[in-house]
Amino acid sequence: MYQYTENDQILIDERVAQFKRQTENYFKGELSEDEYRALRLRNGVYIQTHAPLLRVAGPYGLISSKQVRKLAHIARTYDKNYCHFTTRQNIQFNWPKLELVPEILAELATVQMHAIQTSGNCMRNTTSDHLAGVAVDEIADPRPYCEIIRQWTTLHPEFDYLPRKFKIAVSGALNDRAATQFHDIGLHLVKNDAGEVGFKVFVGGGLGRTPIIGQVIKPYLEQKHLLSYLEAILRIYNLFGRRDNKYKARIKILVKETGLEEFTKLVDAEWAHLRDANELSAERVDELKAHFASPAYDVTADTDTSFAEHKVNNKAFATWLAHNTAAHKVSGYTAVFISLKAPDMPPGDITDVQLDAVADIADAYSFGEIRATHRQNLILADVKQADLYTVWQKLAALELATPNIGKATDMICCPGLDFCSLANAGSIGVAKEINEALDDLDYIHDIGELKINMSGCMNGCAHQSVGHIGILGVDKKGAEWYQITLGGSSENNAAIGERLGPAVAKDEITKAITTILDVYVKNRLEEETFLEAVNRLGINPFKEQVYANN
């Protein structure tokens, strides 16, 4: 993975010093609440219901074992012994003391981590495919480009006070695992007729209150133009994005109100001034590619036979293999998911003890690298098949091997009313209740691929509008109610879920979900996934059953 140069390190150290001064000036009364708010947000600090929240950047999801140990240390020393992985591959601490945040950031800087631009109306952490570099369906490795974008977006002097937040995601594979069509800018690595790698550029996608699927603004962008084209889009957005209403300030609204054709003309006119002056050199791309060269794979990895024996002899291991692993481009290697969706843990949460243990496992079995996924789990990307059984045993002992990846209980869930000052309704408790109702693993496996996303308010941090089943918490006269949508998807077949009907009360939401699953099981065709069934059947059969008694 990318290793900081001396200048990278100086930059984050100087950022820590800057934020320390800003925090001191705030406590001295020299910065107002509003002024300090803008500055602290750009350093990942929110003030929530109970305490500040610190969001640490996980650059396109990659974290080293050393960094994971530092996260464990911070959880232990400054927080309540746990942290939370987010849908944008970042890490959140829920209970740090504001005055200690500069100290925490200084600790993070010692392991090449920071919280720069993880919140605020600026360019955020660039996200990517959690299987980057190992996926069997990969066209090109997105990580070198992610790092180029990370550097370009970090402390960009012109675009730090945008109308609203701005998120970029990059996918290098045939199957989009990074929800790129729901980002302000989505980049797909593609090849042209000459076999050269470039970008298909999507713009104006987004979730939140107004979910919109991104549109193609450039079917093929040459690599060398990557940064000049991003600059053109950002300048047009910075100058013309709405600033009068924060709910209409995202680029998706500018694209929608301007129209794609007109918006494209504006961007192209701006780009014409920039494209020849700011080319990304092939040398620079190669330099970054070298940071992401494949590790020293064992060429004899696929000759191991113990793996097959364990699989036959141990049903639990076989089940875990079937659900919590992904194919690897190198024969004899497997990508292993670490499920952060154990039944009794809030989705995405992990303790300090687990973090330390995961770091040890990564060091021993996966080249010391850990990845965060868009669905709030972790991955060990390079595990030899001979080691899978041991890795499984170790993860199982840590309660990190619940075989539910991509299944009903692998829910995406926001912190909800328990922590977040924006929330209208609880989400963690409801997730727990649904989890308890779906406690039969055979049933969950029979249901198969299913993405349930639940947010505690319209801001939609848990991407409910693209869940196969989406659950949205709403406030109805002081009570917590839940709206259900069906048929959303953030993958290649991007779709926004359709609303099932009126919101249901808190004590009915779990029953509604199990009813929906019953309708699916009863009506599905052979091999038909939940999403396919919803697309074929429409929402009516589900609606009829969920609201049958009302």
Place this chain on the structure above:
Amino acid sequence: MQIIKDKQRVDNTWQFIADDAALIAGDITVSLARWQQNRADLVAHNGKVGLRLKASDSVEDFAEDLTNIKLVELDFADFSDGRSFSQAWLLRGRFDYKDEIRAIGRYLPEQVFYLSRVGVNAYASEKTTDLDAVLNNLNDFTVKYQSSII
């Protein structure tokens, strides 16, 4: 009143003339609207002329006249309005403007490192303590990822 210009404290020699006020001799700044309405008078003005830009003003609207404009003030009504940063960048990067660009109004001394990187070279403030902060904060970073305008 003193300002910071090119990292030095200097006396301000310019005066802003409101749209409804009469022009006075000496170095003055006016709104873009006034410049557009009274261009001939202003070009003939006895003294230098500059513009005071709102964040919503378009740099393209006076780009052809830049040789007549000896100061551009970027007037921040709100520090979070980032359009002024692009205005400065366009003036320097696209239209090759060489004279003074000054941040005024409600920008934050905490923003001056970024402002300097998009081409702002002068800073005014009502509070003299802010000027100390400006001078200090211009040195917040010794490294950067993107090219700067100057």
